[in-house]
Amino acid sequence: KGSWKPRETIAGNSEPRSSTPTRETAAMEMTPQALKEIVKKHGGYNSALELNDKLYAHFMGFEKLENLEPYTGLKCLYLERNAIAKIENISHLKELVSFYIQENCLEKIEGLSELKKLYTLNVAHNFITAIEGLKGLDNLNTLIANHNNITETKALMGLVECPRLAVIDLADNKLEHEDCLDILEQMPNLKVLYLKGNPFVRKMRNYRKRIITRFPKLTYLDDRPVFPKDRLLAEAWARGGKEAEKAERQRQKDEEQEAAKKQAKEFYEKFLKRNNLGPDGKEKSTLSEEGEKKEAEKETTSAQAIDEKVQMSEKPRITTDNIHTLIREQKEIDDSHDDVDEDLSSIPKLEEVARHHSVPKTLLPVSSSTVEELTHATATLDLEDVE
Template sequence: MTTSDLDRRLHASVMKREAVKEEEYRRKREAEDEKVHLGFGATEMSPQELRKIVDSDRRMYYRTEELNDKLYIHYKGWKELANLEGWTGLRAIYAECNAFSSISGLSTCTQLRSLFLQENCIRRISGLENCPHLWSLNLNSNYIERIEGLSQCRTLNTLTIAKNKIGFQGVDDLIHLVDTTIGTLDIQDNRISDPDVVPEVFMRMTDLRVLYLKGNPCSKKIPNYRKGMTALCKDLKYLDDRPVFPEDRRAAEAFNRGGLEEERVERRLIREENNDKHNNNMRAFQDMIDNARKEKREREAMRKEDKFTNETDPVESNEDRMRKQVDKWHKDNAEDLRDTDKERAVRMLKAERERNGGKLDPDSSMEASPPTDDNSKEEAAKEAAKEPAKNEPPERPEDNRKLVYEDIWDDVPMAGGKSTSGGSSGTTAPPPRQPADKAQSSASREADFEAASQFQGARRGFAFRTGDQGLGYYRDVVSGASAEVFLPWANGEGAIGLDSVGQSASTESAVERRVREMQAKLAAGGKAFDPPSRAAAAGSESAGAEDSKPSWHAKYLEKTLEFQEATAAAIEAAARSPADRGGPELGEMD
């Protein structure tokens, strides 16, 4: 054997092994491609996949296939409609947005009513022979070129087949619609260009009521499209995007008879008929009102001469009869109308009143509400009659007192008054608040403003060392027997409300008595007290009025100035002798 023969045999064996490897690689590549293809949309419509759908929603599906009447298999990417043999009770299948190329697998779905197959790849209508009860069929956005295969669907009412390729062959693509029972046809956005479809197809469809034909070339070729379609299709109720009213049909028929002039005459006649109808309705309504008023006058006149009244009249009116029927029904169904919760609440409230001597517990959150039904009302009346009079709360006397508000913090200081403290300070005391109904002169207002500025400056110069220390000092000074401040809302027995401060004689006497008592106390302590009068502060208009209410600010300012003087003296003493900081003045101030 030569070298060339060995080389050839070696080459043949190598090529044989390579062929085996290539075949194995090709099979693996095809399997991978198939997996990728299935991953992109693609599982098959198998019983296992249908079982997954059933198990995915237990509230929508029964585990027994025959009991389910709806099936949602949209957006699955399946290529074939199959494996529905066990779904014999289906009435609606939602299978849009898949890749079905034909209608199949419905041989056992004899109870089907609705089938939604829009946005698929269907090229022909078939496979509906065993669906005699089909009512609605949706085939939008497919590749259908001809309407056929609907002869066995004797109850088909709605066919939606828009956005397909129907009409390339002219009328022959739609002639099958004549033998159907379709009442709503949506065939818009197709390729129908022959205008003869109107007389040969649509006019011969006896059940047609709704038609969507826009988007087809024929709608532009039909002269006076809407008027012509309305006049030719006698039973059409809705065309494209608008309903067809009876007035529109009459106007369209008039236009077909005599053109635009005839249509104008017909529309004028329609308008007159509508006006006459409206006037007749208004006249009938007014006659009805007049007759009712006349009957009422006659009834009232007869009632005046009648010996019976409305309550004793043996003849029952409709209202009385209906009221008796309602009362009888309430009486017959009293047990069902009982509000047990309300009765229980009423019993609890009654028991609580008995425990508390006729009064409710103030901490209780329950409130008695009046009963609504007749039985509850009767029981409440009996209970009220049985309840002893001693449990009834006594009536409170009517309070005729008037509440008088007076803001003591906004009083302006007196203008040109002298200091009440008797010291060297020139700060004036604030005057009492003037009545709102008395006007103040411009000069007096300027003087008051100047004095108020001085008083506010003095108040700004007055400061406490701590938050509550100054207030405590003031309280200690006020509570002393020798320097008690007059409070206009307090009398001899104690504090009283603002409603007692008024212009009555009793109030004025109480105030005067309180002033006299305070003057006696101050005189016994060695100090004089002269409360400023309201007459002097009010100006010339109230000069003759007696001093009924002294100013609270006067005494307050007096104590303020005393405290300032004591504080200044203590500071001076501390500055003169720094070593003696615990002197009697500072200690007394603390």
């Protein structure tokens, strides 16, 4: 990649190419027109370049970053598989969040200090020898730098300048010594770590267990997640070796079996209840069902009776039966004094009878002048209508 140069001659012809730029050679320069063609191809805004938030300039053969000044609104810049040797001329991209410049010809990480919103940086498959140039990138969360030329532990010191990093990919570099883990331990938010393919990994016994115990927040190591049970096993191994790990594994197994039994029992109980089966799995008898039904009806009737008593105690109601009772009682009173005629026309007015029995006047259903009229009126009505 680093030695790539445009061909000066055409295959089968010893004469050099014409110096006149062709469409093929012009596309290798990041000209304003080439960038506009890219924008147009991907459905962007050519009339207002600052409105574009993505620029797909990958697989174009560009050798230099330039002419990006109008693209101030970029949030994602894709420059994968070009021939770019230096990160430059992008300090004005203040809104940039994701920068993908993998598989180029970079030898150094630089020119990023002004990109305060940068969250993801991919510089994989380059010729980088050290992690540097990250100071001031307070929002940087993900650094992908696999397949580079990082060999020494001190080349990782630049990571400390960016403590917010949670994802670090250093796989397939040339790190020889495991003391590089001392630097990585200084990353307080590290959750995802890739180290496979480095020489020290092949030399390090019990690599995975040791890494898990040294990084308490780690949730993913190389190509596998770190589950809670994996962490418990690794911590047990760190405390007491293989015997402690074996005991922890057996404890987890017993715990899982107990949880499975409990779940099966709960499912079986729900199944019996849903299908009206007894504890022995047989269908419940009809008599027991009828008994349960009668008990439920009895409870409902009792509750209704209590509600009626409460309602009567709170507020007396005038009904057809109550009216006839009042009439009979008044008639007996009048007969005892021998002052009342047998004809109903001589019965006092309903208001007087109600007053005698302390029935509030507001509870009278109608305003008839005599009990006889009220009786005649209620004779044609149902009990519910009068109530």
